[in-house]
Amino acid sequence: MTSGPSLGLRARLLFAFALLCAVTAAAVAGGLYVQARNDILERTQDAALKATKERLETLFPLRTPAPDRIELGAIAATMVEGNSYALAVYREEYVEAGPPPGPPPTAPGGGRPDRNGPLLSSETVSADLRRTVAAGEIAWQRVVREGTPFLIIGAPLVTVEQDRSRVSGIEVYTARSLYPEQRSIDWLATRAWLFGGAAMAFAVVVALLATRSVLRPVRELGRAARLLGEGELRTRIAVRGSDELADVARTFNDTAAELERHVTQLREMEADARRFVADVSHELRTPLAALAAVAEVLDDEAVRLPGPAGKAARLVTQETLNLTTLVNDLIEISRFDSGVAALSLNEVDVTELVPATLRVRGWSDAVRTELPASATARLDPRRVDVILANLVGNALRHGEPPVSVRLTADPHWITFEVRDHGPGLDASVLPHAFDRFYKASAARARSEGSGLGLAIALENARLHRGDLTVANAPDGGALFTLRLPRWAADPDGASA
Incomplete structure (x- = not known):
């Protein structure tokens, strides 16, 4: 299961800052809006209630406890103040009084808010408000009429008899x-959101600057880590400030310096080891040449020497040859390690090269070949001969017959397959088959090979820009596969 592309650190930081600012701005703007709205409405309601009570006081004493329609109109007119409206109710009589003549009140659509009918009537005053007022209490409610909000206040008129007050049954309602x-509340809301938006924009700018200052060291650290991984051990980071990022930069620099020191030591030790092997190998060639000449004489005389002496002579001859092979292989490996090994390319028919390799070493009868009619390639015949000799020799020594060599070719590659029909290689041995001096078991510590043959074969394959691999064949036995470019590049990089 694959996940979609994730946001980068910069985008995530910006998103987090923007989200935090949006939530903060919304909370602050919303809180200010609600607080301001409540304060404005409460002050308006308190002022309207106070004015209503003052108007009610001017109605006492009542002229009659059972007013007619004209008297209800006078009561309603007395409750009108400014652009407010009033409604006087007695039993089922409803009389409304409006503001005095003059400019119409301001309303969102223009004109009078009650242009489509009376503002206060039995339909616009809620039943709950009527019940509360009829019970002798002053109550209020807010309603919206044609887009304009109004405050409706209801109050009962009471009469006093023998120091006792009672509800007269007359109700008055005012609408303001x-x-x-x-408009004031909307203005405050608009300003709150504008300030919130400005604060959010400011926070985003601050977030951009903050992420830039934070991510710049991170990017520098990533670039330095890549360079360090590519082998630029002198890579360092400029340390700025004294915060946690500066501590990370200092730690990186200390680690890089320590790594450079260790790698330099290892390279010096490796160079000393290579130089030592090369020097020793070259120094051994001269005495080995003399030993080889003596060994040939001893080998010729071994048949005429007594039993133990003949056996000793043959042992000296064999060990001299083994030591000569080891020294030659060490010299060859030292050339690869020092980078002086080079190809000597020639155009040859590989189908003739394979039989020649087997014939020179006397393996023609012991190895089966499967070759095409012709396969011309440009390669270094001496080095290919060394590869094949090491692979076939390894199969003959450590595998079981029959040993075979199979050659295939396509327009770009030639492929050699060398296999035997023995038990194959153990799974733990396969990854180390081309390691230098690697022995599959202690019992093979005194085998005939130098322990460098397969390593030299792999280096020669890589020198051709090819590859050499090993696996176990499905039907048993080890299978070595050598792939070489059919037209190898010249040492100067030009292809033939």
């Missing part, structure tokens, strides 16, 4: 437009 207050 809250449009100016609504």
